[in-house]
Amino acid sequence: MNEIAARDNGGLSTSNNNGSSKIRVALVYGGRSGEHEISVRSADSIQAALDPARYEVLPFFIDKSGKWSPNVLSPEPGANPGIDVVFPALHGTFGEDGTIQGLFEMADLPYVGAGVLASAVSMDKAVTKKLCAQAGLPVVEHCILHRGEFDVEAFAPAFAFPVFVKPANLGSSVGITKAKEPAELREALKLAMQYDSKVVVERGIAGREFECGVLGGDVPSASTPCEIIPSQEFYTYEDKYLLDKAKIELPAKLSPDQTEEMQRLALGCFEAVGCEGMGRVDFLMENSSGKLYINEINTIPGFTSISMYPKMFAYSGITYPALLDTLIAIALKRAKSRQQTQYSK
Ligand SMILES: Nc1ncnc2c1ncn2[C@@H]1O[C@H](COP(=O)(O)OP(=O)(O)O)[C@@H](O)[C@H]1O
Numbered sequence: 001m002n003e004i005a006a007r008d009n010g011g012l013s014t015s016n017n018n019g020s021s022k023i024r025v026a027l028v029y030g031g032r033s034g035e036h037e038i039s040v041r042s043a044d045s046i047q048a049a050l051d052p053a054r055y056e057v058l059p060f061f062i063d064k065s066g067k068w069s070p071n072v073l074s075p076e077p078g079a080n081p082g083i084d085v086v087f088p089a090l091h092g093t094f095g096e097d098g099t100i101q102g103l104f105e106m107a108d109l110p111y112v113g114a115g116v117l118a119s120a121v122s123m124d125k126a127v128t129k130k131l132c133a134q135a136g137l138p139v140v141e142h143c144i145l146h147r148g149e150f151d152v153e154a155f156a157p158a159f160a161f162p163v164f165v166k167p168a169n170l171g172s173s174v175g176i177t178k179a180k181e182p183a184e185l186r187e188a189l190k191l192a193m194q195y196d197s198k199v200v201v202e203r204g205i206a207g208r209e210f211e212c213g214v215l216g217g218d219v220p221s222a223s224t225p226c227e228i229i230p231s232q233e234f235y236t237y238e239d240k241y242l243l244d245k246a247k248i249e250l251p252a253k254l255s256p257d258q259t260e261e262m263q264r265l266a267l268g269c270f271e272a273v274g275c276e277g278m279g280r281v282d283f284l285m286e287n288s289s290g291k292l293y294i295n296e297i298n299t300i301p302g303f304t305s306i307s308m309y310p311k312m313f314a315y316s317g318i319t320y321p322a323l324l325d326t327l328i329a330i331a332l333k334r335a336k337s338r339q340q341t342q343y344s345k
């Protein structure tokens, strides 16, 4: 029986190629992005939490230069008969941005998380904002600049300083500057443009920062939100990964109405970008107005046992192993539904 036939047998069913009753999960991790190390830690936690009685884990490590070991996944349908589902535990570029999801699609392999389009859209802060705004969701005032199409020396935003300058497609706060005056803006634009040809400049929000998890399925659900209290002027790369000084408040200190509103917006954002499986929606709340803004959505949020996505769901009553079970079940169900799609006449 080949991979496709195995899935014809019921998606979540227990039969597969080797006759064993376990679901064979290809855990793809590492990768070329700046979040390589965090991906390795996410994968360790996922592997440790997958019930060995139900799952067989097949690790696929991608090193920083992009080399796979022990093997590569073949892009041909049916050519990976030993795999029932792929769990991409990759963050950032070439993992969270739709590129590797394209490989899984070509290979007809079920995979956890967002599809190609939602992954690519969510990776791009400019496109995410466009889709959210179009869905009537609140995003911060911003403008989008393309390398070579504007004068770095003369550019002035239409809103007051401070402004945040960001490469459109990246993560971990890399290439992001909080510019407090025009003189700082020039350097900030140059830095961001080193990382992407598209740059987002947005009004800086003086306020609080929150995260809210979304778990997909027939009816997506939102987690209890948490608050991030950076130890630096904003939540920088150092603050995220090196300093260990940022504080997390779970549950976030919010009124029931505010919590409900955040969850509603998180689900709205998840839907607006067409996300599936999982997503962590990040928010800014302005002190002066109390207004809530969607900052971004991450389609493969950190998955270490101490990462906020699993922690928020644990607080909401879904344990880490149960979260993995659900994500894998969603992936298998989606793959089954996709089999009904016809690709030619
Ligand atoms: N408009 C803004 N106002 C205030 N702080 C911001 C704004 N945009 C980003 N930040 C700060 O910068 C951090 C990183 O920005 P973010 O857009 O989340 O990029 P990344 O994808 O790298 O995490 C945020 O966590 C927040 O601390």
Ligand SMILES: [Mg+2]
Binding pocket: 172, 173, 282, 296
């Ligand atoms: Mg962020």
